[in-house]
Amino acid sequence: xxxxxxxxxxDSGVRVPxxxxxxxxxxxxxxxYLLEALAQVTDASVGSPELNALMRDWPSLYHLTPxxxxxxxxxxxxxxxxxxxxxxxxxxxxxxxxxxxxFGEVHAVEGSADRARVIQARCAGLDNVSxxxxxxxxxxxxxxxxxATLIGVLEYGHLYHPRxxxxxxxxxxxxxxxxxxxxxxxxxxxxxxxxxxxxxxSGAREDxxxxxxxxxxxxxRPHANAVTFSARELESMLAAAGFGHAEFxxxxxxxxxxxxxxxAAAVRxxxxxxxxxxxxxxxxxxxxxxxxxxxxxxxxxxxxxxxLLRELANSLLVVAYRGGVDAADTRLGLRRDWVARHYxxxxxxxxxxxxxxxxxxxxxxxxxxxxxxxxxxxxxxxxFQHHLGDEAFRRGELVLTGVLRAVAASGxxxxxxxxxxxxxxxxxxxxxxxxxxxxxxxxxxxxAMDALWWNLVEDADDGSWSEVDREWRFRGNLPVDYVVWRxxxxxxRRFSQDLPQSWxxxxxxxxxxxxxxxxxxxxxxxxxxxxxxxxxxxALTAAPGPLPELxxxxxxxxxxxxxxxxxxxxxxxxxxxPDLLRAYAAAFDATEASTLVLRAPDTSTDIxxxxxxxxxxxxxxxxxxxxxxxxxxxxPVAATAVLTAAxxxxxxxxxxxxxxxxxxxxxxxxxxxxxx
Numbered sequence: 084x085x086x087x088x089x090x091x092x093x094d095s096g097v098r099v100p101x102x103x104x105x106x107x108x109x110x111x112x113x114x115x116y117l118l119e120a121l122a123q124v125t126d127a128s129v130g131s132p133e134l135n136a137l138m139r140d141w142p143s144l145y146h147l148t149p150x151x152x153x154x155x156x157x158x159x160x161x162x163x164x165x166x167x168x169x170x171x172x173x174x175x176x177x178x179x180x181x182x183x184x185x186f187g188e189v190h191a192v193e194g195s196a197d198r199a200r201v202i203q204a205r206c207a208g209l210d211n212v213s214x215x216x217x218x219x220x221x222x223x224x225x226x227x228x229x230x231a232t233l234i235g236v237l238e239y240g241h242l243y244h245p246r247x248x249x250x251x252x253x254x255x256x257x258x259x260x261x262x263x264x265x266x267x268x269x270x271x272x273x274x275x276x277x278x279x280x281x282x283x284x285s286g287a288r289e290d291x292x293x294x295x296x297x298x299x300x301x302x303x304r305p306h307a308n309a310v311t312f313s314a315r316e317l318e319s320m321l322a323a324a325g326f327g328h329a330e331f332x333x334x335x336x337x338x339x340x341x342x343x344x345x346x347a348a349a350v351r352x353x354x355x356x357x358x359x360x361x362x363x364x365x366x367x368x369x370x371x372x373x374x375x376x377x378x379x380x381x382x383x384x385x386x387x388x389x390x391l392l393r394e395l396a397n398s399l400l401v402v403a404y405r406g407g408v409d410a411a412d413t414r415l416g417l418r419r420d421w422v423a424r425h426y427x428x429x430x431x432x433x434x435x436x437x438x439x440x441x442x443x444x445x446x447x448x449x450x451x452x453x454x455x456x457x458x459x460x461x462x463x464x465x466x467f468q469h470h471l472g473d474e475a476f477r478r479g480e481l482v483l484t485g486v487l488r489a490v491a492a493s494g495x496x497x498x499x500x501x502x503x504x505x506x507x508x509x510x511x512x513x514x515x516x517x518x519x520x521x522x523x524x525x526x527x528x529x530x531a532m533d534a535l536w537w538n539l540v541e542d543a544d545d546g547s548w549s550e551v552d553r554e555w556r557f558r559g560n561l562p563v564d565y566v567v568w569r570x571x572x573x574x575x576r577r578f579s580q581d582l583p584q585s586w587x588x589x590x591x592x593x594x595x596x597x598x599x600x601x602x603x604x605x606x607x608x609x610x611x612x613x614x615x616x617x618x619x620x621x622a623l624t625a626a627p628g629p630l631p632e633l634x635x636x637x638x639x640x641x642x643x644x645x646x647x648x649x650x651x652x653x654x655x656x657x658x659x660x661p662d663l664l665r666a667y668a669a670a671f672d673a674t675e676a677s678t679l680v681l682r683a684p685d686t687s688t689d690i691x692x693x694x695x696x697x698x699x700x701x702x703x704x705x706x707x708x709x710x711x712x713x714x715x716x717x718x719p720v721a722a723t724a725v726l727t728a729a730x731x732x733x734x735x736x737x738x739x740x741x742x743x744x745x746x747x748x749x750x751x752x753x754x755x756x757x758x759x
Contacts, residue, residue, distance in 0.1 A: 084221045086190055086213075097199040098215045113142035114197040117175055121204040129181050130432060130453040132627050141367070146201075149428045149435075149453050150340040151177035154234065154274055154400055156437065156452065157332070157344040157424040160185060162416030166229035169264050171219040171257070172236025176202035183209040186230070192219045194243060220244050220257055224264035229415060231261040233273045235338065238291065238309040250302075250310035251320070258324040268410045270417070271326065271403040274338035276311045278302075280397035281386065282336070282364035285376045290337075290367045314393050317401060326403040330419065331393050336364035338398035343425045347393040349442050350422055356392070357384035358481045359423045359440070361537060363580045364397050378491050378581045384484065426452070431627045433457045434469050436554070440476065447474045449554065465630045466620060466641045468556045472707065475669060477540035477549050482506075486536050486574075487581065494583045495598065502536075503567060503602040509548055510534060510563050522606050524564050529557030532621070535570040537577075555625075559640040561617075564604050568614045571595035658693040661700035668707055 089098035117137075124133045130149040138144045145151070155178065160166075165187040173179050173191035175198050182189045189212045193199045199216040206212040220240065241253035261271050276290055278298035283289065289297035291309035302310050312320070314331060321329045330348060334341035343359050350356045360383040363375065386395050393399070404411050411417065425438040437452040449471045451457050461470045482502075489498040514531035533555045539548045572595040579587055579594075586594060592615065599605045616636040623631035633641065657664050698708060 095200045117201045146175040146177050152181040153341045153426045159418030168230045169228040170232045176205035180205050183212040194218050228264050229269050231264050231271045237275050238311045250305050255320050262325040265405045268406040270411050273401040276398050277396050278311045279313050281395045282397050287366040321403045329403040332400040333396040334398050334400045335360050345423045354422050357387045362577050430625045444476050447476050464624050467624050479540040479542045482539040482541050483536040500602040507567050520562050524562040526560040527563050529559050532557045565614050568595050568599050571598050654690045658697050661697040665701040
């Protein structure tokens with residue numbers, strides 16, 4: 084069949100063959116619901132809040148979630164505006180929609196007529212998308228497309244193939260269909276479960292047959308269910324089909340809803356890539372796994388160190404090149420200069436983000452993505468702030484790793500409680516304000532609300548902790564027991580299946596409260612409702628929808644924290660050693676309520692110009708430079724402006740202190756300077 088021969092169906096507009104052909108239908112029960120729901124939607128784009136509201140079960144989540152698009156977003160395709168795409172087995176259009184929003188022309192082929200109608204509804208308004216209903220195994224397209232896709236369909240090929248029921252023969256034939264359709268420098272994007280995936284080894288049921296160890300044993304009933312392949316099998320079939328080179332990526336927890344994608348070829352030991360692969364992979368279609376053979380997070384660590392990340396990945400994402408790699412990458416704008424990309428998309432659109440670990444591993448990039456437009460790095464959201472900015476890459480182990488090892492070794496016992504107390508001690512030492520609440524509990528800076536075990540890196544040499552992923556802050560002070568309770572609450576939500584059997588059925592708040600009490604940090608049971616109020620306020624703020632009204636408990640804490648001022652250096656020291664300024668910037672989060680005070684020698688000295696050069700030499704900009712006050716030694720108020728690298732040194736448009744405030748700050752600086 085040639086797609087050019089298809090004609091529009093008079094009712095649906097879906098293009099169909101002019102004569103009867105072998106059907107290739109697959110339904111999961113969501114098609115009618117989706118078709119009716121999409122008819123009421125005004126915004127069907129990827130990440131639409133309207134689509135988010137329609138997700139009610141696993142099938143609708145699978146078809147509507149923005150996480151379906153991460154497989155393509157991670158690859159860039161930054162120059163694909165004129166490219167033609169052939170999507171083979173398009174399902175209900177989750178990926179078709181993303182392709183239509185980014186590529187010049189998309190031909191989506193789907194075997195089920197019902198699903199093809201859903202695609203048509205999902206892509207309404209995209210004139211560059213054409214939907215075809217046919218068995219793609221019969222296509223004879225040649226040298227016509229820049230990109231072809233086989234996302235989650237190769238495993239079903241033998242069930243609908245017109246000529247063979249052998250899984251390998253059908254898969255190879257369908258890969259050849261894709262290869263023939265591509266131009267000389269075209270690429271195939273393929274995603275599929277790995278038959279040797281770690282979760283299957285740990286006891287999860289095979290995603291298609293529902294039988295444990297089915298794929299591990301080589302599929303004893305291959306003609307009854309879908310059949311997946313190992314990385315080596317895929318590599319061999321791609322070569323046999325005519326592809327000259329293939330790059331393998333690891334989508335985690337699987338290709339269906341990939342929150343993290345790892346570039347397997349770029350991983351080095353120093354990346355500690357297991358830190359990006361946390362948690363137990365889901366047993367799709369089942370609420371939970373009754374028993375795990377081992378802790379999958381810890382197992383990922385050993386697998387990565389052994390160089391087996393690709394071979395034991397739960398799913399595989401493959402980019403196969405028909406011709407030259409460099410030519411295809413350049414023409415399509417493919418990006419492979421990264422080690423890992425992590426997505427946070429189940430939140431309000433302006434806070435959705437992509438985190439990228441580049442190959443050089445010096446800086447971790449945080450960017451708004453998928454309906455995440457915003458005009459500032461830091462935005463206010465009621466009682467909270469959200470910040471997106473680059474961070475230095477920390478080369479140690481996550482504190483979480485030690486916690487999970489303690490649980491694996493001795494369960495939820497004293498060693499676990501020692502980790503809880505150590506977190507509280509660290510928060511008090513590094514984020515403490517020196518103040519206490521009415522219950523006598525120490526208060527910490529609101530920027531510490533996300534300083535949790537999986538956002539703390541332990542230095543391999545001296546054991547010190549550093550924060551990473553510092554995107555959220557509370558606009559006030561927080562009781563340290565709440566932050567620790569919050570850490571335990573989310574630890575349970577992430578790793579409950581790795582806990583002893585007696586705890587797995589507990590409620591997250593029950594577990595958090597019990598462990599806080601066992602660690603000796605629970606002042607009274609009455610505080611638990613206070614914790615819950617704070618956590619609820621944050622959850623509603625981060626979720627899509629209008630900002631919540633603040634209750635009295637939360638409102639009383641907002642903006643309570645006084646601004647902190649410290650004298651750290653003479654201004655001329657910073658001028659002489661710009662690296663000092665870089666070190667100070669790392670110590671002071673650009674979003675937190677703190678100010679770096681530099682003491683100028685006197686008002687007659689021209690220190691402003693050299694300071695601006697020092698900022699540039701330190702590689703700082705408005706995103707990474709902390710608020711900095713230059714305090715002069717003489718009387719007129721010489722510097723009331725806050726130092727920033729990207730703007731002129733002038734008070735216009737910059738945060739400023741009044742003369743009275745500056746006098747107080749100068750006195751504070753002089754007092755500190757005299758004693759340090």
